[in-house]
Amino acid sequence: MTVVAGSKLMNNYGQRSLEMVRGDGAYLYDQTGKQYLDFTAGIAVCNLGHAHPSITETISRQAATLIHCSNLYLNPEQQRLARSLSALSGLDEVFFCNSGTEANEAAIKLARKYAAFRQETQRTRIVSLPNAFHGRTFGSLSITPKPAYQAGYAPLVPDCVAPTELAGVLDLIDEHTAACFVEVIQGEGGVRPLSQDLLVAIEQRCRDTGALFVIDEVQTGVGRTGSFYAFEQLGLHPDIVTMAKGLANGMPIGAVLAKSEVAQAFGPGSHGSTFGGNPLVTAVANVVCEIVSQPQFLSSVVSLGERLEQVLNRLGTEVTGRGLMWGMTVSDAKQYVAKAAERGVLLTAVGDTRVRFVPPLILTHEQIAEMERRLADLE
Known part of the structure; x- marks a missing residue:
C-alpha cells in the first residue's frame, strides 16, 4: 500500500510504501506478513521493543483504572515518575508534556522566563549548534538551523542563533x-558525538556568563547510549534537560527537568499541557524507567553496542556513536535504506550519505548477527 492518490493523509511525510501491522520484540511485520528487523525502533522510541509484556500489562491495567484527568489534579503515577527522573538526573523538578519538540519549546520558555524572573531582561538569546535538531514546532524549529526545515516559515522566533562552525559557539554565549x-x-x-572538551567548554562558558546550559536528551536519553542519560558519561552538569522518545516506549510523553532555582520561574499559569503526564503515559514510563535504569540492563546496552560497532565497521565507513545509537557512511543513504528494507532490515537516512542504526535496547547478539547477514554486500 502506497499512501498517494486517494489517501486523506497530508503529504508531509512523502510517499510511504510499507504498512506495518504488528510488532514483536525487535521485529515488525507488514500487511503481507513479511518480517523486518527493526533498527529504527520508531526513531529511537521503542527501547523495550514491540509488544513488551510489561508494557502491554501496564497499559491494560491503567486503562481500566484511569486514563486521563488533566493537570487540574495530582495523580500518583505522575508524581512517582517525577521522583524517579529527579533521582536519575540529579535535577530537582519536572514538567511533563507530550513530545520532544514540546519539551524543547518549554525549555526555551523556561530559559527566557528565568531571565525575566531575575530581572535580566537583556537575556533573550537562545544559542544552538550547527547540525542541531530540536524539533519542528516554532520555537524548537527556530533553534534547529537547517534551511530545508525552516524554509517557508519565516519569520521564526527572534534572537535564536547558531554559529556556522562548532568552534564559534563560545563567542555567542554572553550576558x-x-x-x-x-x-x-x-x-x-x-x-x-560532540567532543567532551567542547561540551565542557560550553558548560563553563555558560557558568561564566550566567547563561543556562540545556542538554537535549530526547534521542540519547533512557539508556540509548549505555547510561540512563548520555550526559552522565561526560561529567556534565546541566541546568535543564529535555527528554521524550524512549521514555514511555511509544506512548506520547515529554519531560523538562530543571534545577529548583530555574524551575521556580515557572509559577502558576506560566506554562501548561492538557494531556502532559497523564496517568496512562506516566504509568508506562514508570515501568520503562524501572527496567532501563537497572545496571545490568545498561551494561547489556554497552556490550551490544560494542558488537554492533564491530559489525558496522564491516558494512560501511565513518562509524560513529555510542551504546545502541550509531551512524555510518554509505554512498547513497536513501538507496541503502530502501535496499535494506527489501532485505528485511529497517533503517533511517540522516543525511545524503549517513544511515542511522537505533534498534530496541532489548536487541540480542544473535539479532545483530542476523542483521549483518541480511545486509552483507549491500552497497
Missing part, C-alpha cells in the same frame, strides 16, 4: 544569552 542548547550526540545531524 545577552538566556541559554545554550546542546545534544551530546547529534542524531539527526548524522549520529555525530
